[in-house]
Amino acid sequence: MEKTKLNDELLNSVDEGVLGEITKLDKLKTGAYNIRKNGQGIERKITENVNITTKKDKPGINIYVKENTKFEIVHIPVILTQSGLTDIVYNDFFIGKNANVYIVAGCGIHNDHHKDSRHDGIHRFFLEEGAKVKYIEKHYGEGTGDGKKILNPVTEVYLKKGSSMEMESTQIKGVDSTIRETKGVLEEGANFVVTEKIMTHGEQVAKTIFNVELNGDDSSAHVTSRSVAADNSKQYFISKIYGNAKCFSHSECDAIIQDNGKVTAAPEVTANNIDANLIHEAAIGKIAGEQITKLMTLGLSEQEAEQEIVNGFLR
């Protein structure tokens, strides 16, 4: 195993706190990893099967997973603690044939000042035949300043024959504005499962856009979005799924609104093939009164019941 340290800057307690919100610190260094802080890579480790190189033409890295690699973990966290910084990073993941890996990414922003901090992470995944990836992405913001914490992640997934990707993205706290774009292009027998969880508070705005093209026979996609919009926050869910072959897709948008929260769901399914089977479900509303009543019969107050329902919904 080779360990490369890119510079001498150490993680301070604020960095570790933010990092701990987007990844499990004790697991972080168990496999290959690359930690980026304030626009710079600060620490990296590669393994026999996972190589990470720095891009030469633009900010970002390339991650290469050898074919037939089994059950390795790759961590690619980003932290922003410098107020006023806009960090744009392009990370490309090349997953070899029949590899099976677990990738954890995400961004945590700590902003104690009045300037906006922004991170745009553009991640592209290229899965070769039979490859499998479980991808976990967490976004988090904190800090006492009035500078906004802005995250605009883009995830593009290209799935070759028989490959599959399971993606879980979570944004629970502290992000003022986000536009999340997820694109999937699937060949024969490929499978793409996306689960997204978002909670917005205050005046926060979150927009998520899914664009999935099912181009190969027997390809399938499952897109699930669970979100809670509280206070005056706003959320937009836009989903476009194209069935261009004999394929199956199921997309589901479930949203809870609280206070003056607003949610718009705009699903679009397009069948361009007679054997395309595309389903969409959307449900938006406040917490059902009967759910609160049931938990109150178990001894919880109305507020505790609401919290329990929201926590479960977003878990």
Added chain:
Amino acid sequence: MLEIKNLCFERDNKKILNNINLEIDTGKFIAITGPNGSGKSTLVKMIMGIEKPDSGEIIFDGKDITNLEINERAKLGISFAFQQPVKFKGITVYDLLKIAAKKKITRKEACDVLSQVGLCAKEYVDREVNGSLSGGELKRIEIASVVLRESKLTIFDEPEAGIDLWSFNNLIEVFENMRELIKGTTLIISHQERILNIADEVILMRRGKIEKIGSSKEILEKTIKPTVNCCRIKKEGEK
């Protein structure tokens, strides 16, 4: 332990509960039966606080609970199993049972109570309490959540509804075990003769009133069965 005084509830000019007066002693297993629309569910919902009466009082363990919230009544020792169990996206069976239990419970304890209600525990404990479960499965989870509370007063609103015959036998065992182990009071709405037969007393309700209180034999033979016989099909030539 439970006293209901002059309880009245009216909606759309219809008297749903018409001056109900009732006393139930500690440790008793009481069944409430009667035709649809007789006010049975409304009465038990009022005891739990899910509905509020127009007038009257509910006294529990000597305390007037008429104006208490649902959770305050739960903390005093009243539990309620719904006729139509509630579904939750994201909350697992284990989560629900942990909320229900007044103390911390292990997975094994949660599994034990699921087994009691006839569910193969390992298959269910991590499943979400959502629409992927059948009505019968949800019902048994609902009953498990109530059994775990070991309350002074446990109310069941038609527990047999949606439950298959095999599970129904489990259910009778559950009630018998509850009686033996918890020694609390059970108030159960039911139309099932086997449940009425294990009750200490059966309350017959009709048109918002308590029509009769007696043993299951008295209620079934003298009150319900003759009513059923009135509806038998006439034989050919019979006047």
